[in-house]
Amino acid sequence: MTVSQPSAVEIGLMSGRAGYVLRANDRGAFTVASPTLYPHMWSWDAGFVALGIATVSVPRALNELRSLLSGQWATGMIPHILFHEPSDYFPGPERWRTQVAAARPAGVLTSGICQPPIHVIALSRILHDARRRGGADQELAEEFVRETFDQWLAWHQYLATARDPYSYGLVEIHHGWESGMDDSPRWDSPYANVHPQPDMPPFVRADLAHVADPSQRPSDTEYARYLWLVEQKVRTRYDDTAYRATGDFVVGDVLVSALLAAASDLLADMGEELGVGGGTAGGVEQSRAIARRFRTGVLRSVDPQTGLARDLDLRTGQWLDVESAAGFAPLLCGGDEALTRRQRDLLLGPRWCGHSRLRWPVMPSVSPASPAFREQTYWRGPQWPVLNWLMAWALNRSGETEAANQLRLAGLSQLIDCDFAEYYQPVTGETLGSRDQSWTAAIALDFLA
Numbered sequence: 001m002t003v004s005q006p007s008a009v010e011i012g013l014m015s016g017r018a019g020y021v022l023r024a025n026d027r028g029a030f031t032v033a034s035p036t037l038y039p040h041m042w043s044w045d046a047g048f049v050a051l052g053i054a055t056v057s058v059p060r061a062l063n064e065l066r067s068l069l070s071g072q073w074a075t076g077m078i079p080h081i082l083f084h085e086p087s088d089y090f091p092g093p094e095r096w097r098t099q100v101a102a103a104r105p106a107g108v109l110t111s112g113i114c115q116p117p118i119h120v121i122a123l124s125r126i127l128h129d130a131r132r133r134g135g136a137d138q139e140l141a142e143e144f145v146r147e148t149f150d151q152w153l154a155w156h157q158y159l160a161t162a163r164d165p166y167s168y169g170l171v172e173i174h175h176g177w178e179s180g181m182d183d184s185p186r187w188d189s190p191y192a193n194v195h196p197q198p199d200m201p202p203f204v205r206a207d208l209a210h211v212a213d214p215s216q217r218p219s220d221t222e223y224a225r226y227l228w229l230v231e232q233k234v235r236t237r238y239d240d241t242a243y244r245a246t247g248d249f250v251v252g253d254v255l256v257s258a259l260l261a262a263a264s265d266l267l268a269d270m271g272e273e274l275g276v277g278g279g280t281a282g283g284v285e286q287s288r289a290i291a292r293r294f295r296t297g298v299l300r301s302v303d304p305q306t307g308l309a310r311d312l313d314l315r316t317g318q319w320l321d322v323e324s325a326a327g328f329a330p331l332l333c334g335g336d337e338a339l340t341r342r343q344r345d346l347l348l349g350p351r352w353c354g355h356s357r358l359r360w361p362v363m364p365s366v367s368p369a370s371p372a373f374r375e376q377t378y379w380r381g382p383q384w385p386v387l388n389w390l391m392a393w394a395l396n397r398s399g400e401t402e403a404a405n406q407l408r409l410a411g412l413s414q415l416i417d418c419d420f421a422e423y424y425q426p427v428t429g430e431t432l433g434s435r436d437q438s439w440t441a442a443i444a445l446d447f448l449a
């Protein structure tokens with residue numbers, strides 16, 4: 001299917017409405033992930049939100065990242081949720097009970113796990129925008145990089161050490177939520193070994209109140225497993241070593257690893273350009289070393305038959321063969337040109353964006369040709385606009401500008417109704433989950449810039 005360039009009127013309407021959504025979701029120092037369903041700051045959402053806001057205001061974009069950093073733990077971890085304000089979102093701070101953790105930050109309540117390290121990718125894009133504009137925006141952005149370099153480095157080092165203690169080159173996650181793709185079939189096999197115990201506190205889900213059809217969300221059985229892992233993190237006081245010794249779910253995540261590699265290279269580039277990170281601690285060199293290790297880890301995970309990267313269940317030692325978007329991790333971190341070309345063709349071909357059943361030729365979370373594909377269940381098939389953005393970003397970065405533009409135009413066509421939904425039914429094109437989702441509006445702004 002070919003998609004065309006949106007008209008000038010459509011571009012005007014879409015950028016106006018996307019800006020309006022972000023303004024409406026702005027709570028001063030931070031942006032809620034969505035107005036009703038997610039009334040807090042989510043870590044990887046904040047990265048996408050910041051790069052979208054930068055197209056209209058560099059200072060406000062930098063504040064978004066500054067606000068996120070206020071939640072950084074002493075370990076370097078950036079937590080997946082910052083609870084700036086009270087709400088009825090579940091699981092809230094009373095479930096996370098992070099007061100048991102010595103490393104928690106002062107002054108802001110947070111969850112106790114993390115999400116994919118997209119932030120430095122966002123920051124480098126903001127810096128690029130700011131430099132294009134020059135003047136005060138450029139000064140502010142450069143100063144921000146100098147000021148925060150060590151905090152980003154600490155975040156990456158946390159992932160590279162506490163979450164890869166044996167230097168496999170894959171970041172281990174302790175919860176499916178840490179992948180950002182909560183119920184992805186990537187995690188079905190490791191979750192089969194997660195066994196909630198009867199002493200787990202009871203719970204009432206809040207997410208189902210916001211969707212018309214429960215089949216669009218994870219099942220109750222899945223949800224009980226998610227909460228059991230939270231309980232295991234609490235019971236091991238959020239100490240990664242203690243959790244690793246007893247926790248049910250420990251998996252090497254290829255997408256997180258690829259993002260860490262890409263972000264670490266960008267951090268090193270910015271450090272070099274701005275003359276930071278070159279001191280005795282050698283921050284630039286440390287970043288490069290992290291990038292190398294995780295790029296190697298990702299490339300090593302590729303199945304030569306399918307050309308897709310695979311997660312590794314560190315409990316059972318098994319590679320997880322699922323045709324999910326994470327299989328394209330090598331496209332994000334680069335390092336093998338032949339594989340990049342192979343993945344480009346696969347991505348645009350009939351098993352993925354070019355699948356004949358898709359309403360829009362946009363990256364689906366799971367291949368429609370896979371037996372695991374479910375067209376309206378959360379991360380089991382629906383299209384998440386940020387994933388499509390990531391693939392377009394990666395293609396651009398590896399010089400595949402035509403392919404990148406194809407994804408960009410298809411992504412814009414999908415968003416033309418300006419609902420900015422959380423996710424999309426890939427076959428019918430229907431909007432699913434929350435409306436006015438911040439990160440969806442943000443990537444529309446970036447695609448239009």
Ligand code: 9YW
Nearest residue numbers: 033038042043044045180181182
């Ligand atoms: C939840 C906010 C988050 C995203 C996750 C996505 C979903 C639900 O929404 O999580 O309650 O945390 O899976 O990736 O950050 O948009």
